[in-house]
Amino acid sequence: MPKKRILEFSTFAKIGGTQKILLDFLRHASHEKYDYSLCVLLEHDVLNEEVSLLGLENTSLHMRGYWDLTAWWKLYCFAKPRHFDLIRTYGLKADIIGRLVRKLLGIPVHITSVRSTDPWRKWYHVLLDSLTSSCTDLYLSNSEAGRIAVCRRERVPEAKTFTIPNGIDLTRFNPLSIDENRVKAMKACWGIGPSTKTIGIVANLCRMKGHDQLIDALPQIQSRFPDLKCLCAGTDFLNGKIQQYARRRSSEQAVIFSGFQKDIPEILALIDIFVLPSLWEGMPTAILEAMAMKTPVIASAVGGIPELLEHGKSALLIPPAEPDALAEAVLSLLDNPEFSNELAENAYQRVHKHFSLDAMVSQTEALYERLIDQHLPLKKADAS
The missing domain is CATH 3.40.50.2000 (Glycogen Phosphorylase B;)
Structure with a gap:
């Protein structure tokens, strides 16, 4: 059975909490079942370097703004030939760009990562999110507080949200x-x-x-x-x-x-x-x-x-x-x-x-599998 192709798409590559969790996830993911790639919206940094050490394909777009055509072309050339089954985005800018790319390239599944309650968001941030929310299949939060916040602020239906708490490598932190x-x-x-x-x-x-x-x-x-x-x-x-x-x-x-x-x-x-x-x-x-x-x-x-x-x-x-x-x-x-x-x-x-890393990875990949399977086209035998 061919591997499912997953694109993890982050706004930043500088290491913060989100990037640490993403990196640990990629280190412990099931690479025999999934083919993971990384795309960073802004500059190349530590996250790219660490992902390269894992032997995974990755790129940085150095995007200067939403209308940076060079960055858009680079993203198109990276994503188009890889035929991703799922794209997951981290950060508001990556969310918006990722949703548009999902529609442009026909990527079956898009997941929006909710990493915080984000009370800093202005009305235009909320508007951008709301206008493109139909292009995402699921808002995946690391906390119930974040999930509830996005439901209230962006008026996202609860059925379109899910929570998987963060987990850490308990062998390293010992x-x-x-x-x-x-x-x-x-x-x-x-x-x-x-x-x-x-x-x-x-x-x-x-x-x-x-x-x-x-x-x-x-x-x-x-x-x-x-x-x-x-x-x-x-x-x-x-x-x-x-x-x-x-x-x-x-x-x-x-x-x-x-x-x-x-x-x-x-x-x-x-x-x-x-x-x-x-x-x-x-x-x-x-x-x-x-x-x-x-x-x-x-x-x-x-x-x-x-x-x-x-x-x-x-x-x-x-x-x-x-x-x-x-x-x-x-x-x-x-x-x-x-x-x-x-x-x-x-x-x-x-x-x-x-809050173990193993639990977070297994729950996340089970969710990926379920969402991808829901979007697979019916085979002729199934249709009959």
């Missing part, structure tokens, strides 16, 4: 397999003492992640723990604005901006508390990773985060945009290590029970 020498070296590199209390956030520097809220909370935390360090790991999408804000708040000595990092398990092993003060979310991969590493979590109660964690049992959940609440939560865990460890243990058990 506290028993950490290289302690690597952790010590990273601490030394960043000037973190062996007994220095350290909080951290693993997230690209962008407005939704709430780095400014964390910086606002630091003075209150440092009044009790003056030597505390705050590690921020992630690519800067704000052109240095968060670093400037830390300087204005006189927190630059406490905050370490490490940039993009690959050694996330080791980072989670070296911090005492993982914080994610997001303003909005879908189902953040970084929280799942912290749960798997038994790193205590403090996060905003937004989007799909309450689907991951229960306040007071597996994490501390706080209101968004309230740095005082964030500071109080951090201090409560630093002051109560036994309670902190209890939260971390409960979160560890929960991620192993509900």
Whole structure:
């Protein structure tokens, strides 16, 4: 039986939560049954390089706008001869372009990925989505919060939506397999003492992640723990604005901006508390990773985060945009290590029970199979 041909179509190739999940999915997918390819709407970056290492075909369009005819031609030449059975898109721009390509080339199935609640969307974003929504077969969300948001905002029928939660590689994120020498070296590199209390956030520097809220909370935390360090790991999408804000708040000595990092398990092993003060979310991969590493979590109660964690049992959940609440939560865990460890243990058990990468991959490919089979033309024997 010939392989089903799948095109994964992402707006960005810079590594964020969506791209990490997509990359892990492709690493563990059933390549004996499916022929996967990747197309990136914008610039070539880490995602392309990692997918190339998997031996999968991929391209980047470097699209400058919706009317970039060169990019359209490149996309046509990539997709037309491969006769894809299904295209799945990630990000609003990729959603719109992917739906049009689906119609242009007659690709049987289109899936729109819903990765967040996206309250930032303006009326024209909603209009674009609504005008092209007839070209998509399914809105596939990683959280119930995201699924409900798209139903309400774009008036998508519930029957046209589905939820498969994110999953992570629990063999990679395993506290028993950490290289302690690597952790010590990273601490030394960043000037973190062996007994220095350290909080951290693993997230690209962008407005939704709430780095400014964390910086606002630091003075209150440092009044009790003056030597505390705050590690921020992630690519800067704000052109240095968060670093400037830390300087204005006189927190630059406490905050370490490490940039993009690959050694996330080791980072989670070296911090005492993982914080994610997001303003909005879908189902953040970084929280799942912290749960798997038994790193205590403090996060905003937004989007799909309450689907991951229960306040007071597996994490501390706080209101968004309230740095005082964030500071109080951090201090409560630093002051109560036994309670902190209890939260971390409960979160560890929960991620192993509900959010494995194997479960996500098997559920996703079963969905792909079902949608493709629904769109296969009837054979003569079936028709009779």
